[in-house]
Amino acid sequence: MLLIRPISGTDFPALLTMAQESGAGFTSLPLDEQKLAHKIVHSEQSFAADIQKPGDQGYLFVLEDTATGEILGASGIEAAVGLSNPLYHFHKSTVVHQCKELDIFNPVEVLTVGNDYTGATEICTLFLREPFRVGLNGRFLSKVRFMFMAEQPQRFSKLVIAEMRGAADEQGQPPFWNWLRNSFFNMEFSKADYLIGVGNKGFIADLMPRYPIYVDLLPEAARKVIGQVHENTVPALKLLENEGFMHRGYVDLFDAGPTVEAQLKQIKSVRQSHRAKVVITSDEALRKGQFQLAVCNCESREFRATVTDDCRFDPDSHSLYMSPAMADLLKVNEDELVRYLNLDKGAK
Known part of the structure; x- marks a missing residue:
């Protein structure tokens, strides 16, 4: 039978394997043994705690085949993001440049850095190993988090978000990052990805542009991927859209992947x-x-x-x-x- 349960210390080798298999851009599974071990301990403490309101808790589930004892995948929930480490996003919005005397009306899109999702609950770490991406496995692994949230609503925020992995080229490099690196950062994507994964986000505040960025001034390759997901993330996005999650213009700072959101009580699997x-x-x-x-x-x-x-x-x-x-x-x-x-x- 298939069993989903809270992660435990004995699952560390399996979690390390999944971190290796997930690849660059999957920041919630950093390839760092110390960080992964901490995530397990933190999850165990979160499940055991008597919680009356969301805080700095993280819940990590594993999918196990009870016949073999093999771990097939994992999924997680962060109770309230941005409280101990700032959570940054770009928000794509429209600014209008208008001159009535010349009869010019020109709406333009801009990207602005912000922390609007501070305190929201984040579902994350949805990863199903390649050989087991069949049948209902992925749906089960995704939806079980909403069942847990429906049963334990005091542990979570009224607003739930999910950061989706952004588009990448054939070399695994996000086109949006290539522009950002050349303009503001002097490091490879793998290093920035690692720093985010281990919670070291101070460099973002130091190096990220402080003023709105006009989308039309970006290279075409960067413009085209804003709000687009990685090809491997398409099924996960479809699952969330079916749950009622919507994209409201927020994208990741580095790969421009969309962040989607929903009210906890309105999530389909919570209601049903x-x-x-x-x-x-x-x-x-x-x-x-x-x-x-x-x-x-x-x-x-x-x-x-x-x-x-x-x-x-x-x-x-x-x-x-x-x-x-x-x-x-x-x-x-x-x-x-x-x-x-x-x-x-x-x-x-």
């Missing part, structure tokens, strides 16, 4: 996931369902989630019929509550 009472049965006929359901317990530190069609929701008793093996996997008992979500496409 529901609690139900557990009924444990060995009778396959009673629990055989028509849909693939993601099911999680209502815990934090001992959070567990799985996906199955061997589980049926009964609307009359508002109960979820599951096997003893599934109940053990989720660490739930008879009559306890779980949260479920229909993963089939088009589910309402």
